[in-house]
Amino acid sequence: MSLSSYSDLSGKIAVITGGSRGIGAQTARMLAAQGVRVCLVGRDEKALDAVAAEISEAGGTALAAVADVTDATALEQVRELVESRLGLVQILAAFAGGVGEPVPSPNLTEQRWHQALDSNLTSAFLTIQAFLPGMIAQGSGSIITMSSTAGRQPSQANLAYGVAKAGVIMLTRHLATELGPNGIRVNALAPSSIRTEKVAAHMPESVQQQVAAAHPLRRLGLTTDVGEAALFLASDASSYLSGITIDVAGGRITN
DSSP states (O other): OOSSOOGGGTTOEEEEETTTSHHHHHHHHHHHHTTOEEEEEESOHHHHHHHHHHHHHTTOOEEEEEOOTTOHHHHHHHHHHHHHHTOSOSEEEEOOOOOOOOOOGGGOOHHHHHHHHIIIIIHHHHHHHHHHHHHHHHTOEEEEEEOOGGGTSOOSSOHHHHHHHHHHHHHHHHHHHHHGGGTEEEEEEEEOSBOOHHHHHHSOHHHHHHHHHTSTTOSOBOHHHHHHHHHHHHSGGGTTOOSOEEEESTTSOOO
8 A cells, every 4th residue: 555645636536547457456556545536447347346346445436447448439438437427537547558578579470569559559549538638628637657668778578569668658748748738747657577466476486586686776666666656646746747757667767
């Protein structure tokens, strides 16, 4: 749960894509603990319901919405659901993504290329497009996108993933410049190696230790590390920050 406290977040409404597990689910829990009413968006209904139930049992308010975030029509239906059940959204965390597994570029298929760009970049664009009218109408809002250290410098992730995550950063910078006059802030998070449930289950401990040793802080990141950065960007504590990328990377990115 969050170590920080942001009283201005209480009562606000947030949508978190990729909310069924990992960074998205943990960020939703942490926002809810601050009094934010959250909507979790993803494709795994059972996992979404489990996170929503956990938040509700802890005294928070959570809504689960099953949707493919590469489908504009599905996202429009999510927007209608959220606005009818909770109200206009003030915080939008476009965190859905993936398909970053290492693949040598000569073996990277056109299908995988499109899949990586759709999952990470197109999904962010469509998610923001769906909720932007409400934020413009309010004259305020905080949008948080999910990049990666793979979008900051070449990495072991495949080329398509790196290109998509670099695109998320430019999407963020462009929208921050364009939407600033509307009172809307747009910032990105760029995590490095985070010990999600998937990493813990599928990456051998010895490999986790090797990856941790490549970071100056000598550990893998936690989902709470990213969640803390997300809370800061969602809150008034970052009210004069827009268009930036925060590297939640244990010192691995220093520029």
